[in-house]
Structures are given as structure tokens and as C-alpha cells.
Amino acid sequence: MSSDWRVRVLFDEATIARRNDEIAKEIAAWQPQDLLVVAILKGSFMFAADLIRAMHRAGMAPQVEFMHLSSYRAATVSSGQVAILRDVDSGVADRDVLLVDDILESGRTIAFAKDLLAARGARVRSCCLLEKPGKRAVNIKADYVGFECPDYFVVGYGMDVAHSYRQLPFIGVVEKDETAPD
Ligand code: IMP
Ligand code: MG
Numbered sequence: 001m002s003s004d005w006r007v008r009v010l011f012d013e014a015t016i017a018r019r020n021d022e023i024a025k026e027i028a029a030w031q032p033q034d035l036l037v038v039a040i041l042k043g044s045f046m047f048a049a050d051l052i053r054a055m056h057r058a059g060m061a062p063q064v065e066f067m068h069l070s071s072y073r074a075a076t077v078s079s080g081q082v083a084i085l086r087d088v089d090s091g092v093a094d095r096d097v098l099l100v101d102d103i104l105e106s107g108r109t110i111a112f113a114k115d116l117l118a119a120r121g122a123r124v125r126s127c128c129l130l131e132k133p134g135k136r137a138v139n140i141k142a143d144y145v146g147f148e149c150p151d152y153f154v155v156g157y158g159m160d161v162a163h164s165y166r167q168l169p170f171i172g173v174v175e176k177d178e179t180a181p182d
Helices: 013-030 047-059 109-118
Strands: 003-012 036-041 062-072 083-086 096-103 122-132 144-148 171-176
Touching: 013 047, 013 122, 013 144, 036 047, 036 109, 047 096, 062 109, 096 109, 109 122
Parallel strands: 036 062, 036 096, 096 122, 122 144
Antiparallel strands: 003 171, 062 083
């Protein structure tokens, strides 16, 4: 990685942690039965890990599963197609399911997952850490949203650009560091 790029922080660790506890309380108020959390890989892995611990603190005991969907390849624009790279192992019929994703942008990923699990008989709600307003290609709203995200390509806290930056504990924007020597 070149050293003349830096990540400008948009949402820091403490802000994300506080919001996770608030979202967990909102989810607890739903009073779901036999809840299954389905985290959509890869981008949501860090958020989901923190959110389910916040849900535990809020008195919940969800089961947890993973579904690997892909709409972005290496580029920063959506291909418009959603592919299932890995499906859930558990049956979802007649269960309350909470889909967890990193960003709601075009809405195609969440709409695809919601339709798939609903067709198997689940009662599905969705939770996205970030929502980019004005970018929806399909008419869908997340039931629980962490933050409204400015219209930048963001990285960190599980989110990548070309497989990098997932490890950052905060969310930010990659920018050229104009102070770096050439
Ligand atoms: P949607 O299907 O267009 O709503 O896109 C959602 C998916 O696109 C997310 O799960 C992310 O993986 C990816 N995505 C969209 N915007 C960003 C971004 O700013 N940074 C990183 N990934 C993004
Ligand atoms: Mg994703």
C-alpha cells in the first residue's frame, strides 16, 4: 500500500460502539421469536460481531448464520447482479430473521436476501450499519439503520476497497495525502 494515501475518519470507534448498543435496544423492542441473525459477508463481519454482542447485552440470545453475497467485484460501482457465494446452513421457515449488512446503497443486496429468505418462509427484518440516501435502485428500506452515510466510497470496520482496509476499527474515506513527499 502506498504511504501517500490516508483514511479520513467519518465514524470513530466510540461513536460506532454507542450506536450499536442503541440499535440492539431497538431490535430487542421488536421482541423477535427464535431469532436468527444472518450476517451478509464479507462487509458486515465486524459490524455483525459487535452488534450480536450488543444484542446479548440487550438481553437477546440470537442464533447466528452467514450468507456470502456479492454484487461488487473489485470495482467501486455495482454490477447490478447479486450472486450467492455461500448460503445459510439453517432452515429459516417460520422464523424471525434479522439480515445484517454493512451498507444499503442500491438496495439490491438486501432486497435479494430478503426475497430469498421470505420465499423460504422467514419473517425478515433488515439492519444496515450505513445508509446512502438517494442511491436506491430498488424500493427498499432497512428496518434498523446505524448512520446516514455521505456519498463517498467508505472503508474500514469490515468494508474494503479492492480487499484492503477491512481491519480498521473505524469507518473512513480514503484520500490522497497531499503533504506526503512524491
Ligand atoms: P447495494 O446492493 O447497492 O445496496 O450495495 C450494498 C453492498 O455494496 C454493500 O454490502 C457493500 O458491500 C457494497 N458497498 C456499497 N457502497 C460501499 C462503500 O462505500 N464502501 C464499501 N462497500 C460498499
Ligand atoms: Mg457487502
